[in-house]
Amino acid sequence: MDIEELIDQHHGTLYRYAYRLTGRVEDAEDLTQQVFLLAQQKLHQIRDASKARSWLFAVLRTCFLKNCRKRVEIPVTGMAMEIDDIPQDVPGGDEIDCERLQQAINELPETFRLVLLMYYFEECSYKEIAAHLEIEIGTVMSRLSRAKARLRYQLIPHRKTVWGANRGLMSLSTDETTLR
Amino acid sequence: MSDTTNYKVQMDACRPGSEDLCLDELKDAAARVCDYASDAAVFQRSQDWDKTVGEVVRNGPVPTGLALALLESVRANEQELVCRDVDLNVATRRGRRRYVAWGTGLLSLATVVGLVVFWSWQSVPDRHLTRRELLASVERWIVKPGMEWQLLTEQEIGRFSLDTRVNFHPDRWQAISLGTGNDAVVYSDAFARRDSLYLFVIEVGSDAEIDLPSNPPRAADWNSRGWYVGVWKRDHRVYALAVKGNGARDYKRLLRPVRIG
Numbered sequence: 001m002d003i004e005e006l007i008d009q010h011h012g013t014l015y016r017y018a019y020r021l022t023g024r025v026e027d028a029e030d031l032t033q034q035v036f037l038l039a040q041q042k043l044h045q046i047r048d049a050s051k052a053r054s055w056l057f058a059v060l061r062t063c064f065l066k067n068c069r070k071r072v073e074i075p076v077t078g079m080a081m082e083i084d085d086i087p088q089d090v091p092g093g094d095e096i097d098c099e100r101l102q103q104a105i106n107e108l109p110e111t112f113r114l115v116l117l118m119y120y121f122e123e124c125s126y127k128e129i130a131a132h133l134e135i136e137i138g139t140v141m142s143r144l145s146r147a148k149a150r151l152r153y154q155l156i157p158h159r160k161t162v163w164g165a166n167r168g169l170m171s172l173s174t175d176e177t178t179l180r
Numbered sequence: 181m182s183d184t185t186n187y188k189v190q191m192d193a194c195r196p197g198s199e200d201l202c203l204d205e206l207k208d209a210a211a212r213v214c215d216y217a218s219d220a221a222v223f224q225r226s227q228d229w230d231k232t233v234g235e236v237v238r239n240g241p242v243p244t245g246l247a248l249a250l251l252e253s254v255r256a257n258e259q260e261l262v263c264r265d266v267d268l269n270v271a272t273r274r275g276r277r278r279y280v281a282w283g284t285g286l287l288s289l290a291t292v293v294g295l296v297v298f299w300s301w302q303s304v305p306d307r308h309l310t311r312r313e314l315l316a317s318v319e320r321w322i323v324k325p326g327m328e329w330q331l332l333t334e335q336e337i338g339r340f341s342l343d344t345r346v347n348f349h350p351d352r353w354q355a356i357s358l359g360t361g362n363d364a365v366v367y368s369d370a371f372a373r374r375d376s377l378y379l380f381v382i383e384v385g386s387d388a389e390i391d392l393p394s395n396p397p398r399a400a401d402w403n404s405r406g407w408y409v410g411v412w413k414r415d416h417r418v419y420a421l422a423v424k425g426n427g428a429r430d431y432k433r434l435l436r437p438v439r440i441g
Contacts, residue, residue, distance in 0.1 A: 120237040145192040
């Protein structure tokens with residue numbers, strides 16, 4: 001497998017993942033390029049072509065986190081919708097506002113964003129996420145649940161609900177909670 | 181985390197269309213889904229939602245010409261890498277040549293230094309042993325004599341031969357260090373009182389420039405703490421006769437008369 005083949009087969013997926021992570025076209029392009037340049041140097045590590053995609057994802061995550069470390073993580077505040085508040089008539093794909101989706105993702109702290117996208121984009125299990133990021137399963141579950149609740153809140157029409165100070169959600173409140 | 185929150189968090193951890201709910205860590209959620217129809221409905225809605233979101237997240241426009249731009253950047257990078265490799269190889273070859281030159285230089289230097297050291301070591305007795313130094317060394321030894329006496333053998337007496345002009349009958353000997361780098365021994369006389377008469381024999385080389393008489397001096401050169409010492413040189417050896425007793429008379433008694441004619 002050569003680098004041109006890799007680009008041909010994976011550039012779209014990788015760019016989309018990069019865009020979801022960075023939230024900006026320019027940053028996504030830079031990140032994608034960074035991944036392929038690294039891949040070019042470490043191509044010998046890919047022995048099994050079927051694993052190239054997951055290998056590229058891993059490189060992408062590493063580059064993303066490396067870039068993130070240069071920035072100060074700003075705590076993000078926001079509202080959330082718990083799982084049992086999902087309405088019967090769940091919006092379909094074409095009803096989801098893509099810009100709003102990306103905005104919601106962007107507003108998540110990077111560590112939450114990464115867990116969420118590993119779940120949605122890479123379709124990793126919580127165990128795989130924990131293993132790749134070297135964090136506890138409980139941490140993965142907690143971050144995932146909070147990030148998803150936030151996304152639901154942003155994308156699903158609802159009555160206003162927020163995370164309570166100590167447990168779950170509180171209805172009809174304008175309070176905000178910090179995701180950390 | 182309460183049980184209620186716990187099972188909800190677990191539901192959120194399940195991937196749509198997967199068997200995740202069967203996993204051990206998610207057993208609370210599995211039990212709720214199994215036991216309560218309302219929770220099963222919540223779980224189903226959540227799974228539907230996640231499926232939809234996943235599909236949207238995984239899709240999206242890709243900038244036109246991205247693949248081409250990426251190809252160009254990797255090609256440019258490849259050329260840069262090749263150039264860097266070439267530079268590196270040249271640098272490495274230069275480096276190797278430099279190492280070889282340095283190595284050869286260092287080896288030569290080491291050889292020269294080695295030869296100088298060897299030559300110096302070889303010449304130490306000739307250059308460094310002075311009369312004063314010799315006497316000082318003998319005095320140091322006499323004040324604090326070594327105790328490693330050995331019975332005399334023909335072999336040893338052959339190497340550090342005695343001077344027949346001295347009336348000395350050795351029975352023991354020991355190798356000593358005078359701190360001058362010279363090989364030296366000291367003999368103890370068999371008939372004298374213990375630790376009262378010694379003859380030092382020091383190898384110095386035939387061309388050693390030491391200002392010493394070639395015959396045993398008739399009078400002691402040095403006396404201290406009751407010891408009288410006379411030193412002389414014969415061939416490539418220096419001798420020092422040390423006697424403790426009744427002054428110059430005992431010393432003189434040890435010298436054989438000089439034959440005239």
